[in-house]
Amino acid sequence: MTSQVIIQAIISGILMGLIYALIAAGLSLIFGLMEIVNFAHGDHLMISMFSTFWFWMLFGIDPIFSIPLTIILMAFLGVFTHYFIIRKILNSTMLIQICATFGLAVTIRALAQFFFTPDFRTIKNPIIQGKLEIYGIFIGYPQLFASFICLFAFILLYLFVTKTETGTALQATSQDRQAAEILGIPSNKMFALGWAIGLSCVAVAGSMLSNYYYVFPDVGVNFSLFAFVAVALGGFGSINGSLIAGVIIGIVESVGGLLIDPSYKLLYVFAVYLLVVILRPQGIFGRY
Amino acid sequence: MNLISKELLQAKNEPLNYFNKNSLIIIGLVVLGLFLYPFISPSKFALHLLMMIFMHAVMSQSWNVLAGFSGQISLGHAIFFGIGAYASGYFYTKFQITPWVGIIIGIAISAFVALLIGIPMLRLKGHYFAIATLLIGISFQVIFQRWSEVGGSAGLYVPINRDSPWLSMQFHKSKVSYYYITLVFFIITFFLVWLLNRSKLGYRLKAIRDQSEAASSLGIHVSKYKVIAFIISAMIMAPMGSIYAQYVLIIDPNNTFSVDISILVLLISVMGGVGNIWGPIIGSSILIPISEFSRIYFGGTGRSIDLIIYGILIISICIFRPSGIVSLIPKSFREREKAK
Amino acid sequence: MSILLKVENLSRSFGGIHANSDITFDVNEGEILGVIGPNGAGKSTLFDLITGFTKSDKGKVILRDKNITNIRPDLICRLGVGRTFQKLKPFADQTLLENVIVGALVKEKNLKVARDKALEIIDFVDLIEKRHHYAKELSTGQRKRLELARALATDPKLLLMDEVTGGVDQRTIPGLVELVLKLKKNGITVVTIEHNMKIIMDISDRILALNQGKRIAFDIPKNISQNSQVIDAYLGTVDAA
Numbered sequence: 001m002t003s004q005v006i007i008q009a010i011i012s013g014i015l016m017g018l019i020y021a022l023i024a025a026g027l028s029l030i031f032g033l034m035e036i037v038n039f040a041h042g043d044h045l046m047i048s049m050f051s052t053f054w055f056w057m058l059f060g061i062d063p064i065f066s067i068p069l070t071i072i073l074m075a076f077l078g079v080f081t082h083y084f085i086i087r088k089i090l091n092s093t094m095l096i097q098i099c100a101t102f103g104l105a106v107t108i109r110a111l112a113q114f115f116f117t118p119d120f121r122t123i124k125n126p127i128i129q130g131k132l133e134i135y136g137i138f139i140g141y142p143q144l145f146a147s148f149i150c151l152f153a154f155i156l157l158y159l160f161v162t163k164t165e166t167g168t169a170l171q172a173t174s175q176d177r178q179a180a181e182i183l184g185i186p187s188n189k190m191f192a193l194g195w196a197i198g199l200s201c202v203a204v205a206g207s208m209l210s211n212y213y214y215v216f217p218d219v220g221v222n223f224s225l226f227a228f229v230a231v232a233l234g235g236f237g238s239i240n241g242s243l244i245a246g247v248i249i250g251i252v253e254s255v256g257g258l259l260i261d262p263s264y265k266l267l268y269v270f271a272v273y274l275l276v277v278i279l280r281p282q283g284i285f286g287r288y
Numbered sequence: 289m290n291l292i293s294k295e296l297l298q299a300k301n302e303p304l305n306y307f308n309k310n311s312l313i314i315i316g317l318v319v320l321g322l323f324l325y326p327f328i329s330p331s332k333f334a335l336h337l338l339m340m341i342f343m344h345a346v347m348s349q350s351w352n353v354l355a356g357f358s359g360q361i362s363l364g365h366a367i368f369f370g371i372g373a374y375a376s377g378y379f380y381t382k383f384q385i386t387p388w389v390g391i392i393i394g395i396a397i398s399a400f401v402a403l404l405i406g407i408p409m410l411r412l413k414g415h416y417f418a419i420a421t422l423l424i425g426i427s428f429q430v431i432f433q434r435w436s437e438v439g440g441s442a443g444l445y446v447p448i449n450r451d452s453p454w455l456s457m458q459f460h461k462s463k464v465s466y467y468y469i470t471l472v473f474f475i476i477t478f479f480l481v482w483l484l485n486r487s488k489l490g491y492r493l494k495a496i497r498d499q500s501e502a503a504s505s506l507g508i509h510v511s512k513y514k515v516i517a518f519i520i521s522a523m524i525m526a527p528m529g530s531i532y533a534q535y536v537l538i539i540d541p542n543n544t545f546s547v548d549i550s551i552l553v554l555l556i557s558v559m560g561g562v563g564n565i566w567g568p569i570i571g572s573s574i575l576i577p578i579s580e581f582s583r584i585y586f587g588g589t590g591r592s593i594d595l596i597i598y599g600i601l602i603i604s605i606c607i608f609r610p611s612g613i614v615s616l617i618p619k620s621f622r623e624r625e626k627a628k
Numbered sequence: 629m630s631i632l633l634k635v636e637n638l639s640r641s642f643g644g645i646h647a648n649s650d651i652t653f654d655v656n657e658g659e660i661l662g663v664i665g666p667n668g669a670g671k672s673t674l675f676d677l678i679t680g681f682t683k684s685d686k687g688k689v690i691l692r693d694k695n696i697t698n699i700r701p702d703l704i705c706r707l708g709v710g711r712t713f714q715k716l717k718p719f720a721d722q723t724l725l726e727n728v729i730v731g732a733l734v735k736e737k738n739l740k741v742a743r744d745k746a747l748e749i750i751d752f753v754d755l756i757e758k759r760h761h762y763a764k765e766l767s768t769g770q771r772k773r774l775e776l777a778r779a780l781a782t783d784p785k786l787l788l789m790d791e792v793t794g795g796v797d798q799r800t801i802p803g804l805v806e807l808v809l810k811l812k813k814n815g816i817t818v819v820t821i822e823h824n825m826k827i828i829m830d831i832s833d834r835i836l837a838l839n840q841g842k843r844i845a846f847d848i849p850k851n852i853s854q855n856s857q858v859i860d861a862y863l864g865t866v867d868a869a
Contacts, residue, residue: 037415097606098415098418099554100607102554103599106599107600110599114593225422225423232415263430266430273423277420278411295756296748296756488742491726494722501713504681504705505702506781508730
């Protein structure tokens with residue numbers, strides 16, 4: 001095995017990891033705000049991918065141009081989800097919260113199967129295609145572009161949360177809901193905003209993924225599993241943690257697949273999770 | 289010398305367990321009815337439907353024992369269903385060991401696996417435990433998909449045996465025997481859980497569920513009892529896997545170690561009422577017919593229609609009736625008889 | 629009079645804040661020891677350290693001759709140390725009787741015997757009529773009695789009570805105080821955290837005063853009330869408030 005192959009695996013891992021990171025950041029943001037794990041997160045990713053697919057299929061809009069449309073769609077869906085479901089279970093037990101978001105996941109996936117059938121679909125001839133070769137290392141342009149967009153979105157998210165007034169309010173609510181309320185920050189609006197942003201993250205990742213990934217109703221499952229792992233590793237609620245954790249997962253998946261056996265890719269990532277939570281239950285960078 | 293109050297004397301004379309005569313009679317009649325039911329020659333579908341309801345009630349009772357008694361939320365309970373299915377199927381296929389022994393092997397392996405998973409994992413709190421069990425459940429599926437000794441992803445085909453139906457636990461002529469086997473397991477399970485609820489162990493587990501710190505201040509070794517609850521739960525699940533395997537005679541990783549099963553048992557319990565012994569029966573009687581009927585009416589596409597109904601029902605339950613359907617039943621019919 | 633509990637140089641810090649530093653005191657068999665101190669003085673942390681809910685950084689806890697430092701809470705309970713919590717922790721979805729039975733099961737193997745013992749203790753804390761009420765239906769004062777009954781059911785030699793009269797209405801305070809004195813009469817050694825100075829001065833044999841995680845006085849009530857450091861600590865908090 002040459003070093004080139006290993007470098008290739010690490011680079012693909014990092015590129016994929018940046019996408020995991022953005023998906024996880026959305027999940028983590030929602031968790032940080034209201035301590036709810038969105039078990040439908042992967043299915044929201046699936047909706048974004050289908051949305052991108054249909055914009056292309058029906059109106060011929062290329063994924064790079066439909067990003068804003070998908071973001072708007074998902075942001076609305078986020079607010080809608082918060083308003084009609086999450087808001088009502090905020091004070092319920094953890095079990096009910098898990099059950100409600102799992103119920104949502106089951107519904108979304110079943111609806112997708114009903115309307116879109118379980119077929120695998122691809123977007124043919126997107127604007128961004130082909131690959132780049134440097135010293136015998138191949139990098140697909142769609143992958144490269146997707147990772148850059150996700151990283152860019154991640155930076156925007158970070159700047160928004162840390163530098164803007166609304167972002168600070170969001171953080172305040174996340175740290176202490178009651179104190180924030182006293183300061184006049186309406187937590188209900190912040191939660192809705194959190195859902196809008198959380199699903200926008202997924203919208204960006206989904207749009208970019210559909211450039212080169214199959215689109216089908218179950219596509220979100222593995223992504224959501226990796227997002228759970230990333231959020232747990234990074235510490236529930238820590239956005240920066242999910243960036244590092246996402247990249248680690250990407251690398252573990254791809255290098256583990258290369259060195260040991262690619263059919264057990266999932267297990268390497270799971271093993272990292274189990275090891276970390278047993279040794280350090282608050283996550284690697286966790287604040288809890 | 290303290291005066292012993294009348295109230296105390298009276299309290300000491302109260303029976304330890306209160307049996308409501310009326311509900312005992314109702315339960316007795318229902319059980320009798322279920323035993324006599326095959327004699328009115330019902331359709332194959334009716335027997336199948338009832339069998340599925342019993343089976344899923346037991347499976348979700350298994351989940352309910354863990355969540356309802358010790359407060360841990362497992363998202364990987366299909367592990368023990370799969371182990372049960374593979375234990376009886378594998379030993380019958382490879383060594384012609386009767387599935388009845390296979391059931392016991394499955395229970396034993398499940399208990400052991402629950403111990404191995406439970407010791408490190410049950411220290412985890414809340415979401416960490418839930419996600420850990422989800423990932424471990426999927427890991428089992430991935431491993432069995434690639435384990436050639438047990439048939440890989442194609443799975444195991446249980447060899448057909450028409451000569452000795454009871455020994456091979458295969459009944460090709462009618463579903464009646466399967467029906468009775470499931471019914472007996474169903475009744476035994478519910479009786480045992482009922483006993484557990486009233487036992488010393490039950491008191492300790494419910495204490496852990498409600499307030500684990502207070503429980504440990506009362507001399508309860510919390511992590512030990514959580515592992516015990518996990519083991520009991522696993523042992524209830526495993527035989528259902530074995531019976532299912534003998535019923536369909538095909539055991540593959542996608543249908544046994546399936547996240548769908550892990551989630552379904554949770555949904556059934558929440559639907560019926562978590563921590564309530566009747567919850568799983570109620571939940572199973574509502575959800576299982578939905579999927580069985582939709583399979584009939586919608587054929588191939590039925591799979592997702594039942595899931596759409598499931599999903600919407602569950603979300604509605606979470607929003608409007610978080611304590612489950614059982615809470616719709618007036619309290620006087622439930623355990624409130626003790627209170628005056 | 630023999631020493632039941634000895635605490636030596638017990639220390640614990642959380643992220644640089646010394647919740648308890650070098651706390652030393654002892655408890656005589658059969659006495660009532662009061663623990664006082666302003667909010668954040670480290671009183672509850674001290675209880676958590678003694679009962680094994682928090683691990684200490686340094687120091688020793690000795691029950692009779694046995695070192696019980698940093699052992700598991702359930703073992704400490706079995707060795708005869710009962711406790712109640714400042715923030716009440718009843719088993720909310722169970723009846724009062726069921727709550728107390730859990731405690732009684734520590735020593736009793738038979739459920740019926742445990743039930744009868746639980747009933748006697750419930751009678752002792754004067755809640756026998758409420759035995760079939762769910763814990764969540766009880767008032768704060770009744771829930772304090774529930775916690776006390778639950779801890780008593782484990783047959784403790786030493787009982788740590790965190791804020792007996794805190795958060796209950798004025799009328800129920802005398803009853804609770806009487807209960808503590810009744811415990812003493814029954815030979816149970818009591819360590820109690822209490823904010824009500826009048827009560828603590830009346831019932832305690834000795835008083836341990838803490839401030840900012842440190843022991844500032846350990847003496848009989850009469851001397852405590854004249855101790856300048858104690859007065860300062862309390863006046864200090866009044867100023868701060």
